[in-house]
Structures are given as C-alpha cells and as structure tokens.
Amino acid sequence: MTAVIEVSHLTKRYRTTTAVDDVSFAIEENTIYGLLGRNGAGKTTVMSILTAQNFATSGTVRIFGEAPYENAHVLSRMCFVRESQRYPDDALPSHAFRMASLFFPNWNEELAQRLITEFRLPMKTRIKKLSRGQLSAVGVIIGLASRAEITFFDEPYLGLDAVARQIFYDRLLEDYAEHPRTVILSSHLIDEVSHLIERVLVIDDGRIIMDESTDATRDRATTIVGDSTAVDAFVQGREVIHRESLGRVASVTVLGALSDADRDRLSRDGLDVAPVSLQQLIVRLTQRSGAGEDAPRNEEEAR
DSSP: OEEEEEEEEEEETTTTEEEEEEEEEEETTEEEEEEEEEESSHHHHHHHHHHSSSSEEEEEETTTTBOOOOOOOTTHHHHHHHHTTOOTTTOHHHHHHHHHHHHHTTTTTTHHHHHHHTTTTTTTTTTTOOOHHHHHHHHHHHHHHTSSSSSEEESTTTTTTHHHHHHHHHHHHHHHHSSOOEEEEEOHHHHHHHHHHEEEEEEEEEEEEEEEEEEHHHSSSEEEEEEEEHHHHHHSHHHEEEEEEETEEEEEEESOOOHHHHHHHHHTTTEEEEEEOOHHHHHHHHHTOOOSSSSSSSGGGOO
C-alpha cells in the first residue's frame, strides 16, 4: 500500500501544554481510518496540522509527498469537515455547496442532491438558523460529495439522529466502494463506527497508543468471568487492564490472545470468556494510560 500521509516526530505545544507529543505514523491510500481517543487527546490538533489549518511546533508532515502549507495542489485534494465549521451569517446551504463544488475537483453534484433529499435539508433556510442536526448534514454532504482523495470527518455527524447517522454510514460505505479514497473518521461513537473502519489510530494524552488494523484488535484483549479465586489464578502473570468484582465473582480484562491450552483450562475451571469490543478496549487502554480529566486542553479542542 502507498502512504498518502507521513507524519514524523510531530509535536504541538500551546504555552505550557503539549497537545501532540512526538507523534509518528503513516496513513495509507484508499483506507478508512478511525482516529479515536478522549476529549483533549490531540485528535483535532493533529487533523488541523495535517490540513494546514494549524502549525506544528516541530516535526514534519508530508501529504502526497509534499508539505501541505500554502500548497494548493495538496489542499485541493483534501476535505476537512469539522463540527465547529463556520459559515457567513447570510449563507444558505446552496452557497456552501456551490463553494465546495468550485474548490473540490471531484465534486459530484448528483450525490450531493441525493444526500440533500435523504437528510431532508431545508435549502432555503440560512445556515445559522439550521438545527444542529441540519448543520451536521451540511458538513456530511460536503465531505461525501467532495470525493476528495483524503477526507477528514472530525465528528461533524454528532448532531445527527440515529436514522440520519445510519444514512451517513450507509452512503459512506456505498460511495467508498465505488470511489475508493482515504477517509479519517474521528468519533466518540466507537462501537457505532467500528464496522466502518479498517485501521485504528488511538491517540491519548498527545501520543499514539494504538496503530493497527481493526481485525488485529479483535484478539488484543479478553474478559474472564467467574469465581474470583479461579480468575485470579488464571490471570496471574498476564497484563490486566481492568478488573471488577461483585461478591465472589470477578470480571478481569487481560491483554493478549488466548491459546487453545488457555481455553481448555478456562473450560476446566468453569470460567466464562467474553469478547472485548473495540470501544471497551480503547476505554480500558486510555484509562490505564492515565490521561487525566476528560476535558479539553486548549481552545481548539473545546467542543
């Protein structure tokens, strides 16, 4: 696979706060990524730097092999859709779509019109008068209809209700299958988007703590449930990332795949094995890493 984004030792500091701390990773072409993590972890800062809307303190960023800053050739090939997107006070949705069609060379008007209908977007209402869900729909439509080679979705769909979010997920997969490109989804709805993403990037406290395929994460952790004495004996020497107890019953989540011998032992000891969802795994890993309070660390990530 070809890397369309290459990040090396990227650091961003705000006075005494380090929002991104010596981060290195690569994003491959024609892949859907999940950029996941807690509020204030550094997700928006990373995406803003990649799209030349912010400046790194140190480190290098290459998009299609070039620096993105003041580089129209690179920027026209990327679309950054964010929840906090601003529009002129008198702008209508049609104005936003018209500007997008002029900027993005792969813009597909037929897809845009289809999405406008499916999201029931009122085209004669000024954007500043739209509901949160309708405003989210404007961003989603631009992100999908742009068909940019790299598209960043920084949680613009949080305002959508469950039905509208499903429309977004369905249309994303449908159009991605017909027109492959690189998509980076930042989301707190991890279980909801887990079926979409092919590769997981988890950032916590400004550092990358996971960078692997979604399939590889399925065997990263297991929860063992049963008599606390038997559970404790089984997990001894293993890396425990979470533990809960109720009376004599314990539930312990451990890292590492289970072998056939492990499963035979669990069966003999009367212990149950429960899978760990992607969301549970990320929650446990970020809790373990001691990220601190779940609060934004700078104005850019205060959303």
